[in-house]
Amino acid sequence: MYSIRALDNLIARLTRLPGVGERTARRLAFHILKQPDEEAIHLADAIKTVKEKVKRCSICNNFCENDPCSICKDERRDRTTICVVEEPQDVLLFERIREYHGLYHVLGGSISPLKGVNPEDLAIEPLLNRLKNGNIKEVILATDPDTEGEATAIYISRLLHPLKIKVTRLAHGLPAGGDLEFADEITLTHALKGRREI
Amino acid sequence: MWLRNIQISNFRNFSHFELEFSPTLNLFEGGNAQGKTNLLEAIYCLGRGTSFRTSTDQIMIKWNRDTLYLSGEGEIEGNFHKYEFSLSRDSGKIRRVNSHKVSIGNTSYWLWMVVFSARDIRIIQAGPGYRRNFLDELLFFTSPGFSHIRFSFNKVLSQRNALLGLAGEKGGIEDKNIEVWDSQFLELGSKIIYLRLMILRKLESIFCDIYRELTGLNRSCQFIYSCSFFKEKNNNYSIEDIKEIFSSQLKKIRSKELKYRVSLIGPHRDDFKIIVSGIDQRIFGSQGEQKIASIALRLAEVALVREIKKEQPIVLLDDVTSDLDPPRERFLLEALKGKGQIFLTTVDLSRFYPEFLSDSLIFHIENGKVFTHGKR
Ligand SMILES: [Zn+2]
Numbered sequence: 001m002y003s004i005r006a007l008d009n010l011i012a013r014l015t016r017l018p019g020v021g022e023r024t025a026r027r028l029a030f031h032i033l034k035q036p037d038e039e040a041i042h043l044a045d046a047i048k049t050v051k052e053k054v055k056r057c058s059i060c061n062n063f064c065e066n067d068p069c070s071i072c073k074d075e076r077r078d079r080t081t082i083c084v085v086e087e088p089q090d091v092l093l094f095e096r097i098r099e100y101h102g103l104y105h106v107l108g109g110s111i112s113p114l115k116g117v118n119p120e121d122l123a124i125e126p127l128l129n130r131l132k133n134g135n136i137k138e139v140i141l142a143t144d145p146d147t148e149g150e151a152t153a154i155y156i157s158r159l160l161h162p163l164k165i166k167v168t169r170l171a172h173g174l175p176a177g178g179d180l181e182f183a184d185e186i187t188l189t190h191a192l193k194g195r196r197e198i
Numbered sequence: 199m200w201l202r203n204i205q206i207s208n209f210r211n212f213s214h215f216e217l218e219f220s221p222t223l224n225l226f227e228g229g230n231a232q233g234k235t236n237l238l239e240a241i242y243c244l245g246r247g248t249s250f251r252t253s254t255d256q257i258m259i260k261w262n263r264d265t266l267y268l269s270g271e272g273e274i275e276g277n278f279h280k281y282e283f284s285l286s287r288d289s290g291k292i293r294r295v296n297s298h299k300v301s302i303g304n305t306s307y308w309l310w311m312v313v314f315s316a317r318d319i320r321i322i323q324a325g326p327g328y329r330r331n332f333l334d335e336l337l338f339f340t341s342p343g344f345s346h347i348r349f350s351f352n353k354v355l356s357q358r359n360a361l362l363g364l365a366g367e368k369g370g371i372e373d374k375n376i377e378v379w380d381s382q383f384l385e386l387g388s389k390i391i392y393l394r395l396m397i398l399r400k401l402e403s404i405f406c407d408i409y410r411e412l413t414g415l416n417r418s419c420q421f422i423y424s425c426s427f428f429k430e431k432n433n434n435y436s437i438e439d440i441k442e443i444f445s446s447q448l449k450k451i452r453s454k455e456l457k458y459r460v461s462l463i464g465p466h467r468d469d470f471k472i473i474v475s476g477i478d479q480r481i482f483g484s485q486g487e488q489k490i491a492s493i494a495l496r497l498a499e500v501a502l503v504r505e506i507k508k509e510q511p512i513v514l515l516d517d518v519t520s521d522l523d524p525p526r527e528r529f530l531l532e533a534l535k536g537k538g539q540i541f542l543t544t545v546d547l548s549r550f551y552p553e554f555l556s557d558s559l560i561f562h563i564e565n566g567k568v569f570t571h572g573k574r
Contacts, residue, residue: 022288024288114357147354151354152378155378
C-alpha cells in the first residue's frame with residue numbers, strides 16, 4: 001500500500017488530539033508539510049517550550065511559569081476565599097468576568113468511575129491541607145454543572161463539613177448538564193453572585 | 199405541525215431529489231424493497247435527528263458516499279422553520295434549525311412524529327425496555343425538561359454501575375463514594391418515575407376508549423406501572439413519596455448491589471403492564487390481540503400529544519394496515535384522516551376505500567426513485 005512513513009506518523013499523532021478525526025488530521029498534516037520550513041519549526045518549538053516552561057503551581061495546582069503562580073502570590077487578592085474548579089481553563093473564565101478576587105484551587109478533573117477517575121486522583125488532599133491554617137472563610141465549589149461535577153461537589157462538601165468553613169455552590173441557571181466553558185460571562189457572574197451554602 | 203417539503207441527498211438507496219408534500223394525506227406506493235420505508239425514515243430523521251429503525255446512524259448514508267444531507271421546511275404553531283440534518287462517516291451528525299446548530303436532544307424543535315409499524319407489536323410482547331422507551335419518548339415531547347432529566351439519569355446510572363463494578367476488587371469501594379452518586383440517582387430517578395406514573399394515567403383512559411371502539415367490545419383496560427421498589431397498587435404517589443421509598447429501599451439493598459455489582463432498583467428496571475379484561479396482554483394476549491393493542495397504543499399516543507400540545511403530530515404509517523381486517527383498517531384510517539399530516543406506505547393502493555384516497559397526494563417509488571403522481 002502507498003504510504004510515506006514520516007507523514008503517517010504525524011497524522012497518527014494528530015488524531016490523538018481531542019476532536020481531531022482521521023480526515024482533519026490528514027488535512028492538518030498536509031498543511032504543515034506545505035508551509036515554509038520556519039513556520040513548521042516555530043510550531044514545533046512552541047509545543048516544546050510550553051511543555052518545558054509551564055508547570056503546576058505547588059499551591060493551587062493551576063498552570064504557571066513561576067511557582068507559586070501570580071494569583072497565589074498576589075497580596076491584593078482576597079486570601080480568605082478559595083474557588084474550586086475542575087480545570088485550569090476554568091480559572092481563565094472566572095478571571096475574565098472580573099467579579100471574583102479570591103484564590104483558586106484546580107482539581108484536575110471530576111470524579112468519574114467510568115473514566116477510572118477516583119477522588120484520590122484529584123487534588124483534593126492538597127485542598128484540605130490549604131484549609132488547615134485557618135485563614136480560609138469560604139470555599140466556592142465551582143465544578144461543572146453536570147453529573148460528574150455535581151458528584152465531585154457533593155464529595156468535597158462532605159469532607160469540608162466538619163471543618164466549619166462556609167461551603168457554597170454556584171447557583172443554577174448555568175447551562176444544565178454542561179461545561180462551565182459554555183456559560184457566557186453574564187450567566188457566570190449571576191451564578192457566582194447567587195451562590196448558595198450547601 | 200407538518201412538513202412542507204424535503205430535499206434528500208445520499209440517504210440509503212436515494213441519490214438526490216426534492217419533494218413537495220400535502221398537509222393532509224401523502225401516499226407512498228410501490229413494491230417491496232424499493233425505498234418506501236426509507237422515505238419515511240428520512241422524514242423522521244429530518245424532524246427528530248434520529249432514525250426509528252436503527253441505532254447505527256452510519257447505515258443511513260448511501261453505501262458509496264461519505265455524507266448524507268436532508269433539509270425541509272416544517273411548521274410548528276403557525277411558523278415555518280428550516281430543518282437540516284447531515285451525517286458524515288468522519289464527523290458524525292449535525293442538526294440545524296433555521297441555520298443554527300441544535301443538539302439532537304433539544305426537544306423544543308422536534309417535529310413530533312408518531313410511527314405506526316409492524317414492529318410496534320414489540321412494545322406489547324417484548325422486554326420491558328420497549329415499554330420504558332415508549333413512555334419516555336412520549337415524555338420527551340410532552341414534558342419540558344424531561345430529556346435533560348433522563349439524559350442526566352443515564353449518566354449517573356452508568357457512573358454508579360461503573361463504581362459498583364469495582365466492588366470486590368482490592369480494597370472494595372467505600373460507602374462515601376457510592377453516596378456521592380446516590381443523591382442525584384434518587385432525585386432524578388424519582389422524577390422519572392413520577393412523570394411516568396402521570397403520563398401513564400392519562401394514556402390509560404384514552405387507550406380504553408380507543409380499544410373499545412377499535413374492537414367493538416366493551417372491555418375494561420388498565421395500565422399498571424410495575425416499579426422495581428414499590429407495590430403495583432400504589433400508583434398515586436407524589437415525588438416525595440417515591441423518593442422516600444426509593445431512598446430507604448436503596449439502603450436496604452446496598453449489600454446486594456455490592457454483590458451483583460450493578461444498580462438493582464430504579465426507573466431503568468421498571469415496566470408497565472397492559473391489562474385487558476383482567477388479562478396481561480404481554481403474557482396471555484394472542485398475536486391478534488397484541489397487534490390490536492399496539493395499534494390502540496399508538497392511536498392513544500397521537501390523541502395524547504394532541505391533547506397536551508394542542509398540536510397535531512405528524513403520523514407515519516409503515517405498511518401497517520395490510521394485515522388488519524377491513525373494519526379495523528377503516529377505523530384506524532378514519533381516526534387519523536383529516537386530523538393532521540399523514541405519510542402512508544403501501545404496496546397496493548386499490549385496497550383503500552375511495553373516500554380515504556380523496557384529496558391525497560400520491561408518490562410512486564421504484565428502485566430508489568420517486569415519481570409524484572399528483573392529487574387524487
Ligand atoms: Zn497558584
